[in-house]
Amino acid sequence: MDNISVPSTLARLGLASNSFSMCFGPDGIGRIKFGDNGSSDQRKTPFNIRSTHPTYNISITQTTVGKIVSALELSAIFDSGTSFTSLKDPAYTFISESFNSQVLERRHPSDSQIPFEYCYDLSVNLSQPNYTINITIPDINLTMKGGDQYSLIDPLAVVTTNKGGYMYCLALLKNEVINIIGQNFMTGYNIVFDREKVVLGWKASNCYDDENFSTLPISPSHSPAYSPAHSPAYSPAHSPAAVNPEATANSGTNSDPPVSPPSSYSPKLKPFHYTLAMLLLSFLAIV
Numbered sequence: 001m002d003n004i005s006v007p008s009t010l011a012r013l014g015l016a017s018n019s020f021s022m023c024f025g026p027d028g029i030g031r032i033k034f035g036d037n038g039s040s041d042q043r044k045t046p047f048n049i050r051s052t053h054p055t056y057n058i059s060i061t062q063t064t065v066g067k068i069v070s071a072l073e074l075s076a077i078f079d080s081g082t083s084f085t086s087l088k089d090p091a092y093t094f095i096s097e098s099f100n101s102q103v104l105e106r107r108h109p110s111d112s113q114i115p116f117e118y119c120y121d122l123s124v125n126l127s128q129p130n131y132t133i134n135i136t137i138p139d140i141n142l143t144m145k146g147g148d149q150y151s152l153i154d155p156l157a158v159v160t161t162n163k164g165g166y167m168y169c170l171a172l173l174k175n176e177v178i179n180i181i182g183q184n185f186m187t188g189y190n191i192v193f194d195r196e197k198v199v200l201g202w203k204a205s206n207c208y209d210d211e212n213f214s215t216l217p218i219s220p221s222h223s224p225a226y227s228p229a230h231s232p233a234y235s236p237a238h239s240p241a242a243v244n245p246e247a248t249a250n251s252g253t254n255s256d257p258p259v260s261p262p263s264s265y266s267p268k269l270k271p272f273h274y275t276l277a278m279l280l281l282s283f284l285a286i287v
Helices: 006-012 091-100 271-286
Strands: 019-024 030-034 043-046 057-065 068-070 074-078 085-087 119-122 140-144 149-151 156-160 166-170 172-174 189-194 199-204 241-243
Touching: 006 019, 006 030, 043 057, 043 149, 057 091, 068 091, 085 091, 091 166, 091 172
Parallel strands: 085 172, 156 241
Antiparallel strands: 019 030, 019 189, 043 199, 057 068, 057 074, 057 140, 119 166, 140 149, 156 166, 189 199
16 A cells, blocks of 8 residues: 555556556456546445555455354455455354355365365366356355445355365465455456545456456466366356365465466557556566
């Protein structure tokens, strides 16, 4: 939140408002847009600004998991640099056990190679080209300070077992120190970090709806961690990303599995935005 960030630099130069958005698509592709204040119909909650170590911290006043409601209040940091959400007790235990009590699949035995505690076996063979997974999981909704609802669109992760089978997990980690809303709980939303109005905004998006937004063509140097074209169909509509347990054992360290965009996606960057990006990169390199 300090004035050393890219958004504050752009605002100081009069190039954009002191705000930015990050969109996390269900296909694993993300976007960042500087100067984005969001839309008039987005939901929002105020940031809790602290004098020391100011962060994008918000307050949650109620949590609902399926039919179970808790008036538990907590504060959490919205941190896009953390792959998976991690919560302290009692929030972690409430969400995990409430989720566990309402799913029908058999819970998988504890596995030290998997960072998630609540996982469930899948009997379907995901290697087949035309597979469909029909599972029912409880909705998880967070009531933010101010009353607006934040519904988790994709709280799951699909994991490969040591025996070659598959299971889905509640992609939530336990934290002993701090509550962090990570990237996976932001999936399916355009998240607006409005530094001018000191609010967090969110609106459901697939990250390709904004026709006025362009990006550089993406040419990843690594193979994708999963193929978006073959992600399983869920009921309700959930599209969990494939997870490599070894790669995620130390989640929260800003190291994510590489992904590639759909082959039909060919974005272009407007000349002004390209020039601005190059100037920013040069400035950061000098600093």
